[in-house]
Amino acid sequence: MGLGAYIAVSAALFALGVVAIVVRRNILYVLFGIEMILNAANINFVAFNRFNGDGLDGRMFAIFVIILAAAEAAVALAIVLNVYHLFNTTKPAEVDLLRE
Amino acid sequence: MVDLQKPFYGGLTLFFVAMLGWGISSAGAPGLAFGFSAALTLGGSLVCIWERSVVRSAFSLMGTFVGVAGLFILLGADFVGMAQILIYVGGILALLLFGVMLSPPDMEERKLSRVAGGLVLMGAAVAWVSAKVAATVEWAQLPKDELPEMTTSVHDIGVGFIAPDKYVVAFELAAVLLTVALVAAVYIARRKMADFEPAKDIPSKDIAGKEAAMKEIA
Numbered sequence: 001m002g003l004g005a006y007i008a009v010s011a012a013l014f015a016l017g018v019v020a021i022v023v024r025r026n027i028l029y030v031l032f033g034i035e036m037i038l039n040a041a042n043i044n045f046v047a048f049n050r051f052n053g054d055g056l057d058g059r060m061f062a063i064f065v066i067i068l069a070a071a072e073a074a075v076a077l078a079i080v081l082n083v084y085h086l087f088n089t090t091k092p093a094e095v096d097l098l099r100e
Numbered sequence: 101m102v103d104l105q106k107p108f109y110g111g112l113t114l115f116f117v118a119m120l121g122w123g124i125s126s127a128g129a130p131g132l133a134f135g136f137s138a139a140l141t142l143g144g145s146l147v148c149i150w151e152r153s154v155v156r157s158a159f160s161l162m163g164t165f166v167g168v169a170g171l172f173i174l175l176g177a178d179f180v181g182m183a184q185i186l187i188y189v190g191g192i193l194a195l196l197l198f199g200v201m202l203s204p205p206d207m208e209e210r211k212l213s214r215v216a217g218g219l220v221l222m223g224a225a226v227a228w229v230s231a232k233v234a235a236t237v238e239w240a241q242l243p244k245d246e247l248p249e250m251t252t253s254v255h256d257i258g259v260g261f262i263a264p265d266k267y268v269v270a271f272e273l274a275a276v277l278l279t280v281a282l283v284a285a286v287y288i289a290r291r292k293m294a295d296f297e298p299a300k301d302i303p304s305k306d307i308a309g310k311e312a313a314m315k316e317i318a
Binding site: 017 | 123126127130131134138141142145146148149154157158161164165168171172174175176177179180183184187188191192195196198199200214215217218219222223225226229230252256257260266267270274277278281282284285286288289
């Protein structure tokens, strides 16, 4: 499989992540979509690294992205818990504390 | 309302078979593995968007993560693929499943027109950008389709993490960031003492009333 096939999969995964964030009006789907988008970026990192000779940079960056995704998921879930506790909803549109 | 569950999964099966067939016909056994991983990746996220239940969406995301790990392994990045399975499937997915407890037990609201419209619009946008990219990129200068010889191994990744002239600073920063983020997450998510006896008669949107009640309890 060539580089183009991997990039195509990555682009499609990114698009599906954006669709998940936009279409489903639910904080949890925003989290799911973010994970898809990070995964799409990771596919690109590893694919370009592999097809561009034999460096380590792309793979290292992918590992750091995975680490950041873990931290992001933990903090985001804590924020979602608090938002639910405060507003009793999981819909981002209903979190309108600043709107008077 | 029309039940589109069967047509959707029928289409998904067709997509899966088509990806497998395309993989076999273009590159044999490695192509089959690629087609399987790619179909798992995209099919998982499609089901995630489609399904009404948050639990099913979260579990279908497992397909996406495993598929991406398969792509990593096909690209020769075994370590990244294994880390992907360990951290995403074992950790992040379990974490996201905790969030499922927030959702109401009945099915989540989902407007078919929104899902279909979003997919079509996004598909059109991706197709347009892809066409532009394909027209602009000078394909001759891109790396060849034949993979270069792999000489680096997991050992090199381990050395890279601690070698002073490589990634040791980023590695230590990631460690500090993880510590800070996890402690902060626990601090944010923990219930305050005042919350254990919530005032039943105050609606949860009444912020001022809630704060007053918390002060009273404290």
